[in-house]
Amino acid sequence: MPNGQYQVLSPWAEADPIPFRGINPPVGDLAGKKIGLLRNSKRGAEPTLQVLENRLKGKYPTAGFSWFANLKPNERAVDHDRDEFEKWLKEVDAVVGAIGD
Amino acid sequence: MYDAASIEERHKPTVTLVNRGFANDTESAARSQGLPGLRYIPAAVPCEASIMADIEAGVDGALDDIIGALTRPLTPEEKSPGGREPEKPARVIFKGSLREVNRFLYQRGWTDGLPIIPPTEEAVAEMLTGTDLPPDHLLGKLQSRMGKATIEKIAIAGVMAGCLPTHMPVLIAGTIDLLESEPGFTGYTTFGFSTGSWAPFWIINGPIRHQINVNSSSGALSPGNIANAAIGRAMGLIVKNIGGVRQGIEDMGVMGNPMKYTSVIAENEEESPWEPLHVEYGFKKEDSTVTLSFPQTYLQHWPYSADAQGVLRAVVDNTPRGMRRTIIFTPPHANNLAREGFGKEDVKKYIAENKLVPASIMRRMQMGRPPLDYGSIPEKDDELVPMIKDRRFIRVIVGGGPGAFIAHCVGGGATPGQKETQQIELPKSWDRLVARYKNVVPTYAKY
Numbered sequence: 001m002p003n004g005q006y007q008v009l010s011p012w013a014e015a016d017p018i019p020f021r022g023i024n025p026p027v028g029d030l031a032g033k034k035i036g037l038l039r040n041s042k043r044g045a046e047p048t049l050q051v052l053e054n055r056l057k058g059k060y061p062t063a064g065f066s067w068f069a070n071l072k073p074n075e076r077a078v079d080h081d082r083d084e085f086e087k088w089l090k091e092v093d094a095v096v097g098a099i100g101d
Numbered sequence: 102m103y104d105a106a107s108i109e110e111r112h113k114p115t116v117t118l119v120n121r122g123f124a125n126d127t128e129s130a131a132r133s134q135g136l137p138g139l140r141y142i143p144a145a146v147p148c149e150a151s152i153m154a155d156i157e158a159g160v161d162g163a164l165d166d167i168i169g170a171l172t173r174p175l176t177p178e179e180k181s182p183g184g185r186e187p188e189k190p191a192r193v194i195f196k197g198s199l200r201e202v203n204r205f206l207y208q209r210g211w212t213d214g215l216p217i218i219p220p221t222e223e224a225v226a227e228m229l230t231g232t233d234l235p236p237d238h239l240l241g242k243l244q245s246r247m248g249k250a251t252i253e254k255i256a257i258a259g260v261m262a263g264c265l266p267t268h269m270p271v272l273i274a275g276t277i278d279l280l281e282s283e284p285g286f287t288g289y290t291t292f293g294f295s296t297g298s299w300a301p302f303w304i305i306n307g308p309i310r311h312q313i314n315v316n317s318s319s320g321a322l323s324p325g326n327i328a329n330a331a332i333g334r335a336m337g338l339i340v341k342n343i344g345g346v347r348q349g350i351e352d353m354g355v356m357g358n359p360m361k362y363t364s365v366i367a368e369n370e371e372e373s374p375w376e377p378l379h380v381e382y383g384f385k386k387e388d389s390t391v392t393l394s395f396p397q398t399y400l401q402h403w404p405y406s407a408d409a410q411g412v413l414r415a416v417v418d419n420t421p422r423g424m425r426r427t428i429i430f431t432p433p434h435a436n437n438l439a440r441e442g443f444g445k446e447d448v449k450k451y452i453a454e455n456k457l458v459p460a461s462i463m464r465r466m467q468m469g470r471p472p473l474d475y476g477s478i479p480e481k482d483d484e485l486v487p488m489i490k491d492r493r494f495i496r497v498i499v500g501g502g503p504g505a506f507i508a509h510c511v512g513g514g515a516t517p518g519q520k521e522t523q524q525i526e527l528p529k530s531w532d533r534l535v536a537r538y539k540n541v542v543p544t545y546a547k548y
Binding site for chain 1: 139146
């Protein structure tokens with residue numbers, strides 16, 4: 001290049017834009033609500049959610065809880081267990097997930 | 102976060118607890134799903150926690166935030182998130198001196214930390230002579246960013262890494278290998294990003310090995326040869342700049358892995374008594390191929406003696422736990438094994454049948470691991486069980502120079518039978534290209 005100058009091309013790839021979407025409104029109050037507890041395959045996930053369930057039960061005695069375990073590492077529950085997952089999801093008002101690693 | 106995204110798509114609110122060290126990765130995953138507002142709590146629960154006092158303290162410390170995330174009304178930004186980074190960066194990105202270009206690209210997070218060759222129009226055009234595909238040809242979209250793997254972007258990575266144009270066919274085949282990697286736990290979607298610091302390991306077979314001078318002999322996995330050094334390095338830049346997998350963000354590797362700089366070997370087919378890897382996998386001997394796996398560990402050891410029993414017993418005793426393993430025998434060891442009647446399958450069978458551990462140890466080894474299918478473990482503690490459940494998880498190749506050491510690359514890789522090898526397609530002008538670049542080799546002065 002003249003004068004030791006280099007005009008360089010970008011190594012960063014283009015990507016099709018993924019439109020950003022909003023998230024769903026929270027439940028507002030946990031009293032009387034059913035909270036889904038979704039654990040993955042990592043060791044820390046289950047005891048973490050167990051402690052959380054106990055704490056929330058203490059604060060919100062009328063809240064209910066329902067568990068779902070996605071034990072397939074790096075696969076979405078909906079991809080390998082769609083029917084059970086969607087059935088479970090219909091029964092809960094909100095979901096707390098724990099990623100154990 | 103992918104589960105959280107699929108739940109939000111089904112109109113339920115979510116909150117995800119993650120270790121606070123993975124906040125960057127969490128946000129990147131949420132954005133890749135089009136949900137930048139996904140609520141998560143970076144908690145102080147240690148990774149892979151098993152001490153209840155720590156878990157309780159972590160949850161207690163995050164409890165108010167968790168309740169808040171479950172109940173707090175959405176902000177306007179969460180309801181209707183705003184813009185994002187430009188998806189079509191300028192093609193020409195910078196002009197400056199060698200030092201300025203390097204500093205610019207490094208500060209944008211687009212290098213591997215080592216100096217690069219500036220990807221000028223001229224240098225990229227030369228690299229593109231290594232393929233008949235047009236620069237805008239799209240091979241696919243590479244995870245996690247779903248960046249467009251065009252031929253030009255691959256060539257840019259090749260230039261930056263110091264590749265020769267004759268390496269382009271390998272880079273293209275390697276990228277296809279990544280794109281077509283098995284989905285789920287045993288493919289690139291895990292090993293590219295996992296906390297396990299799995300490194301892409303590329304084995305090159307077929308005539309191209311000699312045409313582009315890929316080292317299969319002394320120090321094949323050491324620095325010193327452009328092909329071994331630059332091809333692996335370019336593939337790392339492709340993962341980073343096309344896939345968007347950045348250290349400490351999408352790449353969650355805890356320790357990291359020096360094999361991620363480059364890890365490329367050719368099989369020494371000429372001195373092997375066995376069929377080469379690509380022929381074993383169904384290709385013709387005259388085909389050129391690249392085979393991908395994701396080892397976490399690289400170790401070497403001596404045999405107990407040069408005969409089959411001494412070689413194989415040492416392999417059995419030294420091979421570590423892992424999912425997929427490539428064992429590299431030197432030509433003398435391989436030939437000694439063959440002379441005593443061991444084909445590749447016999448070698449794998451011997452290793453699988455003799456790598457045994459007591460049930461009590463196997464039980465401990467499985468504690469805290471993802472519930473993978475390792476089969477049932479006997480009740481009796483001293484009953485011996487195989488550590489390698491299926492000999493197809495063992496890969497045997499021949500390589501390395503004179504000397505006695507045996508090498509193991511152990512970690513992850515495709516489920517046997519799933520895609521792991523890609524045929525390398527050559528351009529029409531291949532012979533001319535090879536003639537032009539084949540003599541680019543180091544000549545070491547005697548002293």
